Amino acid sequence: MFHSSVVKAFLGLSIVTACGACGSDGRLAEPGSATGMNVLIVTIDTLRADRLGCYGHTGARTPTIDALAESGLLFEQATTVSPITLPSHASIFTGLVVPNHGVRHNGTFKLSPDATTLAERFSASGYDTAAFVSAFVLDRRYGLNQGFTDYDDRFETTIDAGPGSYPERPADAVTARVTDWLRARADARRESPFFVWVHYFDPHGPYEPPAPFAESFSEAPYDGEIAFVDNELARLIDKLRDLALLDDTLILITSDHGEGLGDHDEATHADLIYDSTMRVPWILSNPRLFPNGNVVRDRLAATIDIVPTLAALTGLEPAGPVDGIDITAAPVAGRAVYLETLAPLLDYGWAPLYGLRRIDDKFIQAPQPEYYDLASDRAELDNLYEDRKDAGGLRAELSARLADWPDAFEVAGIQKELTRDELERLTSLGYVTGQAALPPGTRDPKAMMPVWHRINEAGRLSVRGEHAGAIVAIREVLQLDPTDGKAWSIAMQIYDRAGQSTEAETCARRALQLRPTSGVWVNLARFALNRGDLATFEGALAEAQRLDPQNGGIHIGHGHADALQGRYDEARKEFETALRIDPVRSGPAAREQLRRLDALLESRADDTKQ
Numbered sequence: 001m002f003h004s005s006v007v008k009a010f011l012g013l014s015i016v017t018a019c020g021a022c023g024s025d026g027r028l029a030e031p032g033s034a035t036g037m038n039v040l041i042v043t044i045d046t047l048r049a050d051r052l053g054c055y056g057h058t059g060a061r062t063p064t065i066d067a068l069a070e071s072g073l074l075f076e077q078a079t080t081v082s083p084i085t086l087p088s089h090a091s092i093f094t095g096l097v098v099p100n101h102g103v104r105h106n107g108t109f110k111l112s113p114d115a116t117t118l119a120e121r122f123s124a125s126g127y128d129t130a131a132f133v134s135a136f137v138l139d140r141r142y143g144l145n146q147g148f149t150d151y152d153d154r155f156e157t158t159i160d161a162g163p164g165s166y167p168e169r170p171a172d173a174v175t176a177r178v179t180d181w182l183r184a185r186a187d188a189r190r191e192s193p194f195f196v197w198v199h200y201f202d203p204h205g206p207y208e209p210p211a212p213f214a215e216s217f218s219e220a221p222y223d224g225e226i227a228f229v230d231n232e233l234a235r236l237i238d239k240l241r242d243l244a245l246l247d248d249t250l251i252l253i254t255s256d257h258g259e260g261l262g263d264h265d266e267a268t269h270a271d272l273i274y275d276s277t278m279r280v281p282w283i284l285s286n287p288r289l290f291p292n293g294n295v296v297r298d299r300l301a302a303t304i305d306i307v308p309t310l311a312a313l314t315g316l317e318p319a320g321p322v323d324g325i326d327i328t329a330a331p332v333a334g335r336a337v338y339l340e341t342l343a344p345l346l347d348y349g350w351a352p353l354y355g356l357r358r359i360d361d362k363f364i365q366a367p368q369p370e371y372y373d374l375a376s377d378r379a380e381l382d383n384l385y386e387d388r389k390d391a392g393g394l395r396a397e398l399s400a401r402l403a404d405w406p407d408a409f410e411v412a413g414i415q416k417e418l419t420r421d422e423l424e425r426l427t428s429l430g431y432v433t434g435q436a437a438l439p440p441g442t443r444d445p446k447a448m449m450p451v452w453h454r455i456n457e458a459g460r461l462s463v464r465g466e467h468a469g470a471i472v473a474i475r476e477v478l479q480l481d482p483t484d485g486k487a488w489s490i491a492m493q494i495y496d497r498a499g500q501s502t503e504a505e506t507c508a509r510r511a512l513q514l515r516p517t518s519g520v521w522v523n524l525a526r527f528a529l530n531r532g533d534l535a536t537f538e539g540a541l542a543e544a545q546r547l548d549p550q551n552g553g554i555h556i557g558h559g560h561a562d563a564l565q566g567r568y569d570e571a572r573k574e575f576e577t578a579l580r581i582d583p584v585r586s587g588p589a590a591r592e593q594l595r596r597l598d599a600l601l602e603s604r605a606d607d608t609k610q
């Protein structure tokens, strides 16, 4: 006797095998062939495709992912649409390119409630939905929780460990939460299928795999982080097998972006759009649908294809327009996928990057444009633009697409020209004008990587307490690049840690002109309060509140002022509010303030007794 889903799976199997063998229409799976199946999406943050065994890396230890590919479709050429975690995940779950969902960067954008997410669609079709995310950049406050009944975003680390670090939790803790959820669901004998998203963050820097991976990958710690995640994924797969769910679960493995690892002088990701950070794994696995591994080389897959592909295979009702395609349908000739990063502009005031990627070539619009023949130059080292200025038609096509969207400078609220006022201010602060003071958006990010390294070095020196060296490094950056908002905010932190509050406040004010953030306003408020300037203090906190009402630092600031003025009950309430609404970012500081308040009140009580 066959269960109906088994029959369906066998139908799927035969068709896939036939297609794989004949390839006549290029279809890889039948629409509806995964109807009623569970769906598990695993996004492994910062995972370069070429660091997996199944994508050809001989130094990899990724047996779990390799085995999933052996009972699945592995798309050899797959691209993300953004090298930044939140925008990229927003594209994964909406099927839209970044300008169409509007989440252009981490931290300051939120997915609109008007967006329709894959989780909402599965939820509306009767699936149980749950997400387990591992980094604060995907906290529910940024809107990706839409459609998930359970959205587990508890992070274990909270303290800022220096530049480039994020509150996160390790893969073993995430897997434990997912397996608990699966077990509870089995105990409750849930009949409906599930849609689960698991996000592992470990390959993101800093590369510090736990034992025994630290030892066995001491020369390649990034690979060690990936091996650790693979090992944790094995525990999750084992749980599905134990619960007899594996054969009925469609599993998708991908990443939000890769990692530079020094290619093009880029250490991490977000500021350039080469394949080092844009090419991602894209593996669709199920032992019944794809009994034999199939490496797909005849098409370019993209992360925006996840929504339409999973919707087609599971038979969801068609939803509103998406930019992606059902990647298991026949290949689309000449398909060009839109890529962008606004991080260079939003963070540093450098030029934004836009690109179009086809399977065998790529055009990047930048102050110095680039065009690569990927078929012969996968590493993107030989820029052909000077000889092929039409970029095989991609330049005109990109211009046409960009014309449909709001200008990135408007989105960012950044003016393209330096005002006379700004130039005068830069001069008065002692920074070189003229060539150095180029208007925002002029500098080519690929030429700015040495500056990027110097900024990060300054931050690292400061965190280690080497204040003099940090100040030298950051002043050097500001001389070279005086319109770099991020450099000014890092300079603020460096002077603050060094105890030079006047300089720190000057840097905060400059950072706020170039790249206003809630965090810098909170710092300005603190500097002003310490000077006794209550008007600036209140104004700065109001601005911080306007930009990010969930910034707990605002309440810590108010509490601090209350405590200074003897309003201890009000102070306690503010610190408790900070702890409640923003535990990840403000928890440590709020707890410290509460501890100080208790100590203060205790010592006053003692004084009274004496």
Ligand SMILES: [Zn+2]
Pocket: 045, 046, 084, 085, 086, 256, 257
């Ligand atoms: Zn990421």
